[in-house]
Amino acid sequence: MPKYQEIYEFLRGRIEDGSFPFRSFLPSENQLSADFGTTRPTVRKAMQYLGSQGYVQPIHGKGIQVIYRPRSASLFFLSGIESLAEAGRRIGTTVRTVLLSSTVETVSESAAEASGLVAGAQVLYLRRLRLLNDRPAIIDHNRFLRSVVPDIPRDAAETSIYTYLENELGVHITTASRMVTIEAADELDRRHLDLGGLDCVGVMESLGFDASGAPFEYTRSHHVPGTFGFVSAAQRLPSQR
Numbered sequence: 001m002p003k004y005q006e007i008y009e010f011l012r013g014r015i016e017d018g019s020f021p022f023r024s025f026l027p028s029e030n031q032l033s034a035d036f037g038t039t040r041p042t043v044r045k046a047m048q049y050l051g052s053q054g055y056v057q058p059i060h061g062k063g064i065q066v067i068y069r070p071r072s073a074s075l076f077f078l079s080g081i082e083s084l085a086e087a088g089r090r091i092g093t094t095v096r097t098v099l100l101s102s103t104v105e106t107v108s109e110s111a112a113e114a115s116g117l118v119a120g121a122q123v124l125y126l127r128r129l130r131l132l133n134d135r136p137a138i139i140d141h142n143r144f145l146r147s148v149v150p151d152i153p154r155d156a157a158e159t160s161i162y163t164y165l166e167n168e169l170g171v172h173i174t175t176a177s178r179m180v181t182i183e184a185a186d187e188l189d190r191r192h193l194d195l196g197g198l199d200c201v202g203v204m205e206s207l208g209f210d211a212s213g214a215p216f217e218y219t220r221s222h223h224v225p226g227t228f229g230f231v232s233a234a235q236r237l238p239s240q241r
Contacts, residue, residue, distance in 0.1 A: 003038045007046035015055050015068050026056065026064040054231050084130055084138070085160045093132050097158045100127040100139075100192070104146065115143065115218040116177075116207045122146040123218075126157055129192050136194045137227045141220045148216040172211035179205045180230060185222075193224050202228035 014020050027035070032043045047064055050056045055068045084095050105125045112119035123143040130138035142161070144152070148171060156164035165171040181203045185193070189201050201222040208217035 003036060004042050004045040004049070007032060007036055007038070007043060008049045011046065011050060012055060015050075015066055016070070018070075020066050022066055022069050024066050025059075025062065026066065028063060085163075094134070096131040096134070098129040098131070099154055099157045100129055100188075102126050102152070102154075102157070105143070107143075116215050117143065117145065117218050118215075124149060124152060126152065126161075127188070128157060132227055135224075135227070136192055137224050139188060139192060139222045141222075143218045145216045148210065148214075171216070173208060174211050175209045176206045177209075178207075181205070183222075189222050193222070194226075195224055196226055198225055200225065204230070 011020070011026060020026060026032075026047075029040045029043045029047075032046075033040050036043070047056060047058070050064075051058070055066065056064045057067045059065050084097070103125050105123050107115070107117045107119050107121045107123055109119045111117070117123065122145070124146055126140070126142040126144075128140040128142065129136060130140060132138070149165065149169065152161060152164060156168075162173060165173065182200055183203050185195060185199050185201050189195065190199075193201070195201070202225060204219075204221040204223065206217075206219045206221075207215050208219070210216050
């Protein structure tokens with residue numbers, strides 16, 4: 001594990017368990033560098049990851065302040081890429097996945113415009129039911145370019161696709177552009193999800209890019225409202241005046 005990731009995970013854990021509470025300040029870069037036997041740029045990289053996920057904020061002349069507050073809902077990151085298995089471990093939620101179907105499609109012109117994938121390309125299309133603490137809570141519609149991901153075994157589809165992509169196929173997942181909407185539930189949602197009497201879902205739409213900058217994954221995740229919660233860090237945009 002890279003040193004910056006070790007520092008990041010240590011600090012994130014201490015923030016989440018309340019050891020560093022809301023509005024407290026983390027140890028200085030010099031102190032953390034000494035504690036972990038590393039350099040200040042390495043510590044700074046860990047801080048940047050914490051900041052990108054809404055855990056901390058640098059305060060000029062004071063240090064790094066904790067801005068994270070615990071929430072009761074199952075929370076996922078908008079600004080960080082992680083598998084659902086990784087998110088489950090982070091938020092203390094049991095995750096189970098059931099593969100509903102796996103087919104091969106050709107990206108149409110309209111699908112290319114909607115997704116960002118290349119028209120005419122072949123994709124592997126997976127539908128997966130995700131259970132959070134045994135509640136049917138998410139349906140993932142995953143499309144992977146077959147030129148990058150030729151196939152995904154069932155055991156990988158039902159555990160962690162990202163682990164399979166990174167460790168077995170050597171895919172370097174780097175960036176994703178995302179949009180969150182509220183939409184009417186469809187027939188598949190009504191059949192499989194515990195909607196709690198509602199007829200809508202939260203939808204996370206994500207286009208994933210590899211290290212070469214090529215889009216290789218388009219996913220639409222349908223979430224039941226009761227477990228639908230996303231967090232992100234936001235910064236003031238430059239003034240338009």
